[in-house]
Amino acid sequence: MSLKLAVLGLLDVEPGSGYALLQRFRTSLGFFWQTTHQQLYKELHGLHEEGLVDCETVSQETRPDKKVYSLNARGAAELDALLTKAATPTKIRDPLLVKIFCGRRLGSDALRAEVESHRRKHEQTLALYRMLHEQIGKRPAAVRQRYHHPELTLRLGIRFEEAWLAWCEEIGAEL
Amino acid sequence: MSLKLAVLGLLDVEPGSGYALLQRFRTSLGFFWQTTHQQLYKELHGLHEEGLVDCETVSQETRPDKKVYSLNARGAAELDALLTKAATPTKIRDPLLVKIFCGRRLGSDALRAEVESHRRKHEQTLALYRMLHEQIGKRPAAVRQRYHHPELTLRLGIRFEEAWLAWCEEIGAEL
């Protein structure tokens, strides 16, 4: 259901082709929801069939044709309806934790290596999030207002990556 | 794949019926991996078909019959193989964040209420995790050693819940 919400939400900001939506998705919602182009295109087909979005084929001279989707009135109503429903808090769902939990069979070395590799990735992600956050901060107040909600989510992302990092360092030293 | 790993990991500690495994799952691995009894039973059937676990039907006088599963040599080998494969770091995947991201359509009041409700839930979860962590701390060193890996995961759980809480408080005040 969240993908539907995500796509409607993206289209609410501005119309776009599946490809363009995917680009935007990857640098925003994609930080805490994942999808693939296949799934996104399928979702767009579905939304179109449901009559929640309009679709216009645009021929381009220098590029293959594209289909530009936009939110219509029914789609906006659906988006509002979805937003009203309560989101249930999700728990962490991470294969690394399952692995560590079952990890007494694996040697300390292997575990430490794995934790270190995760640490590096989370370090990179944290750097990225901080950069994005700074960029938003530099914008004029009027623009910043438009990005207020995305910014709030980014802040949780930062807190999570900090937690990951601290944990990786702590247990890496202990293993 | 993680469910398979989880089930093999649980059986590696000790054998048990689907029902018993689910109880253990809920108070351990279930903190960072979710499942339902249907899925777990299906997984057990699958593992049995694959020949990775043995199954013995035990009739009980006061309760319905149960099937006690246990890890065999092939299952142990499979568990080791799964543990060797690298776990890819997952990102957060939370409907609340998708909602907040798209939340400019929703009023501040509604968002604040939702954040507050999440805050309360994370507060409860944090309290639970801290209690469990303390309980492990009180055990004699020998027992604590056996729970070392689960304890490591619990610590990440605590850090995450702390991050959630701090974030909910911060943005709740701002919305």
Place this chain on the structure above:
DNA sequence: TGACATTATGCAATTAATTGCATAATGTCG
């Protein structure tokens, strides 16, 4: 005694997500 909780197991349908494969046009670099 009847309602409800607990232990114990499962099937079936649907939805969501992943993975593999495929096509087609143009731009860009060496």
Place this chain on the structure above:
DNA sequence: CGACATTATGCAATTAATTGCATAATGTCA
């Protein structure tokens, strides 16, 4: 010119996860 990246779209198969429904035995409380 040929290889590779980018823009742009999709189908099909499979696996994973959720949701709804169903059964059956016993214990417990009012």
